[in-house]
Amino acid sequence: MSTLKAQIQNICPQAAFSHEDTDTLHAEVSPKELAGLFKHLKTDKTFLFDYMEDLIGMDFGEKLGVIYRFYSTENKQRIVLICQAESREKPELPSATPWWGIANFYEREVYDFFGIIFIGHPDMRRLFLRNDWVGYPLRKDYDASPEINPVRLDAEPMDDIAPSYSEKDGKIEEEDNLRFQKDEYVVNIGPQHPATHGVLHFQVSLEGETVKKVDVHCGYIHRGIEKMCESLTYPQTIGYTDRLDYLSAHQNRHALCACIEEAMGLEIPRRAQYIRALMDELSRIQSHLLMYACYCMDLGALTPFFYAFRDREKILNIFEDSGAGRLIQNYYVIGGVSRDLHPDFVKKTAEFIKYLPTVLPEYHKVFTGNVIFQQRSKGIGILTREQAISNGVTGPAARASGWACDLRKHQPYSVYDEVEFNEIIRTGGDCFDRYMVRMDEIHESIAIIDQLLAKLPEGDYCAKTKPVIKLPEGRYFKSVETARGEFGVFIESRGEKYPWRLKFHPPCLPLVSVVDLLTRGGKIADLISIGASLDYVVPDIDR
Amino acid sequence: MEIKKPKIKGLPYNEFKDNEYIEELRRNGVGVIVGVLDELINWGRSNSVWPLTFATSCCGIEFMSIGAARYDFARFGFEVTRASPRQADVIMVAGTIVTKMAPVLLRLYEQMADPKYVVAVGNCAISGGPFTNSYHVVQGVDKILPVDVFIPGCPTRPEALLYGMMQLQRKIKLEHFFGEVNKKEPKSHQMPAIYPGEEPVFAEKYKQHPILANAAQNRPQADTKQAETKAE
Numbered sequence A: 001m002s003t004l005k006a007q008i009q010n011i012c013p014q015a016a017f018s019h020e021d022t023d024t025l026h027a028e029v030s031p032k033e034l035a036g037l038f039k040h041l042k043t044d045k046t047f048l049f050d051y052m053e054d055l056i057g058m059d060f061g062e063k064l065g066v067i068y069r070f071y072s073t074e075n076k077q078r079i080v081l082i083c084q085a086e087s088r089e090k091p092e093l094p095s096a097t098p099w100w101g102i103a104n105f106y107e108r109e110v111y112d113f114f115g116i117i118f119i120g121h122p123d124m125r126r127l128f129l130r131n132d133w134v135g136y137p138l139r140k141d142y143d144a145s146p147e148i149n150p151v152r153l154d155a156e157p158m159d160d161i162a163p164s165y166s167e168k169d170g171k172i173e174e175e176d177n178l179r180f181q182k183d184e185y186v187v188n189i190g191p192q193h194p195a196t197h198g199v200l201h202f203q204v205s206l207e208g209e210t211v212k213k214v215d216v217h218c219g220y221i222h223r224g225i226e227k228m229c230e231s232l233t234y235p236q237t238i239g240y241t242d243r244l245d246y247l248s249a250h251q252n253r254h255a256l257c258a259c260i261e262e263a264m265g266l267e268i269p270r271r272a273q274y275i276r277a278l279m280d281e282l283s284r285i286q287s288h289l290l291m292y293a294c295y296c297m298d299l300g301a302l303t304p305f306f307y308a309f310r311d312r313e314k315i316l317n318i319f320e321d322s323g324a325g326r327l328i329q330n331y332y333v334i335g336g337v338s339r340d341l342h343p344d345f346v347k348k349t350a351e352f353i354k355y356l357p358t359v360l361p362e363y364h365k366v367f368t369g370n371v372i373f374q375q376r377s378k379g380i381g382i383l384t385r386e387q388a389i390s391n392g393v394t395g396p397a398a399r400a401s402g403w404a405c406d407l408r409k410h411q412p413y414s415v416y417d418e419v420e421f422n423e424i425i426r427t428g429g430d431c432f433d434r435y436m437v438r439m440d441e442i443h444e445s446i447a448i449i450d451q452l453l454a455k456l457p458e459g460d461y462c463a464k465t466k467p468v469i470k471l472p473e474g475r476y477f478k479s480v481e482t483a484r485g486e487f488g489v490f491i492e493s494r495g496e497k498y499p500w501r502l503k504f505h506p507p508c509l510p511l512v513s514v515v516d517l518l519t520r521g522g523k524i525a526d527l528i529s530i531g532a533s534l535d536y537v538v539p540d541i542d543r
Numbered sequence B: 001m002e003i004k005k006p007k008i009k010g011l012p013y014n015e016f017k018d019n020e021y022i023e024e025l026r027r028n029g030v031g032v033i034v035g036v037l038d039e040l041i042n043w044g045r046s047n048s049v050w051p052l053t054f055a056t057s058c059c060g061i062e063f064m065s066i067g068a069a070r071y072d073f074a075r076f077g078f079e080v081t082r083a084s085p086r087q088a089d090v091i092m093v094a095g096t097i098v099t100k101m102a103p104v105l106l107r108l109y110e111q112m113a114d115p116k117y118v119v120a121v122g123n124c125a126i127s128g129g130p131f132t133n134s135y136h137v138v139q140g141v142d143k144i145l146p147v148d149v150f151i152p153g154c155p156t157r158p159e160a161l162l163y164g165m166m167q168l169q170r171k172i173k174l175e176h177f178f179g180e181v182n183k184k185e186p187k188s189h190q191m192p193a194i195y196p197g198e199e200p201v202f203a204e205k206y207k208q209h210p211i212l213a214n215a216a217q218n219r220p221q222a223d224t225k226q227a228e229t230k231a232e
């Protein structure tokens, strides 16, 4: 820790440090020093921060700025950088895009919400909102009156020009870059297309059937959850997590509840911990089953869809028995879970985990071995380990590329350090491996549930909390492993009932950011297979 | 006037009685021959409602599960989900509609062939649901499209979805097909933006649309006549 501090002080003499007694050092640097620091962070042997965990835009009150979270997969250390732009009228910061692939999307998001311009970013357009949107919604002084931004029913103007900014002799210059050349053949896929898994819009430039470039447009389901959370009390905010990635609803909620509990210093009962882990794993299984159903359907096989949904319903029944919802479960609360398990829960779950392994071979028989599937997935859309880390891809997609990043194993939360399971790792990085990782993870989840059921303790299912929850001042971060990767929650509290800023780190935004990388040079039909194997959920991208 | 009882398998007629507006559709009576033909065609139409595969968020997953074996909407003739709006009869708006999506949704609706229906699935589609205070969410699809059936829930349960779709069937069964539903579409015109406090756009555009609840206002003469006869 102290060496890290000394090294950063070497590069940025004016940096201010905090949180030195914890395991994550926080350093506040000025925008001028930041540009130079990026290179060192990425390449210096002592740092090697290759994974950008998150990039959080912030309105600090007086100034706008950004909080970076970096992690080094090599040295297993973490650092938080804070940087505030100098002026509020024209906030400018150096871009991190040359060093981390995912910075491209993150910085566009920050530009969209806060209006911070990143110097050196190749494509400074809005990511979520319409091009003609007025104002930057996550600023504290944003005027949300509907007169300024009415519901427009004319088509969104889409320019072929993307601006970028560069610095020359101390002056900021704007340049226009052409996204597609005049003679390029561009096909629009989405926002209403069954294979985009929701409302996502791809602009695909083609040469014959070969994809030259994919430009992703998000925001067709951007619901402004983060802004709404700023005016809600903590117990109210947890309702929105379920609606992000609705297939990992339990896990998302787990992250936010755990983050708030940690900040409050609340110890939750053992039984509640076990219940949460059990529900998390059940919901992982149902999410993977749905992935299987959708993947098959996208490639034209309809029967497997019925198989997967038949078994998924069994899990939903188990949820419902205990008082959770079918899809949006609303089950976890701050301090534990809302109701105790149904008396039949253990029996039914035990039955289910006995039953599922007997039908999984059937799944593989009907689909996995199929020649068409094999040809459309093997060797298609290869993501290397370096690309996965640089683009912030986590979860099954990253594990298929050989990056061991399962948070349940490497930063165990809840009771995951008390159970034995294998982290499924494959090294091919293609669609087939991404698919197989998920199918194999179902077996691991079954193993986890089996152990948890045997150990399930008696006792309280919820800790007592005060009716009004106030978090002490500070910044809190917590992440869990959902069915799609690392889902993080960042809370900045100023000691009030409401969070000052609440940011969700979605696992699906990195997934969709690599679509361009994976499809380039492939056939257009591969785009469908790649999209299905990445298994993103669009409301989670857009929040 | 006594109205005809539409026959729908499996659900007692009494359970439908809570919806008075449907009665409006049959208020004026019909000629015998046209009425019989209407019935025949409506019988066919109501049992082969083809939905558009359209879902923006969570509620869409429940839409998928009614397609699967447990709830199986094939029993009612809804199973032919179409990916192209040209071939669809009904658009089930499942999920939140945000500002950026609104023009796309309107365009999808306009691409569908008449007669066409809109079902608002879930609280989000009805009023913006949990996101109604957001800066980027449309507060209900009825601001953009004329909605036939609202199905509440967050998410709607599959049973509720089926019930809602059966309400739509019942509505289709009672429509006048000839001279109303098979009429030409109104001409499209430039779409303005919706400012707060203004009438929803479709009010102007789809005034002639026969299945709208407010379509009754376009027949004031018939209304008063009937009122008079009742008074007598």
Ligand code: SF4
Pocket (backbone or CB within 6 Å): A243, A328, B057, B058, B059, B060, B094, B095, B096, B121, B122, B123, B124, B125, B129, B130, B153, B154, B155, B156
């Ligand atoms: S009504 Fe609820 S479940 Fe449906 S889309 Fe809206 S938030 Fe999701």
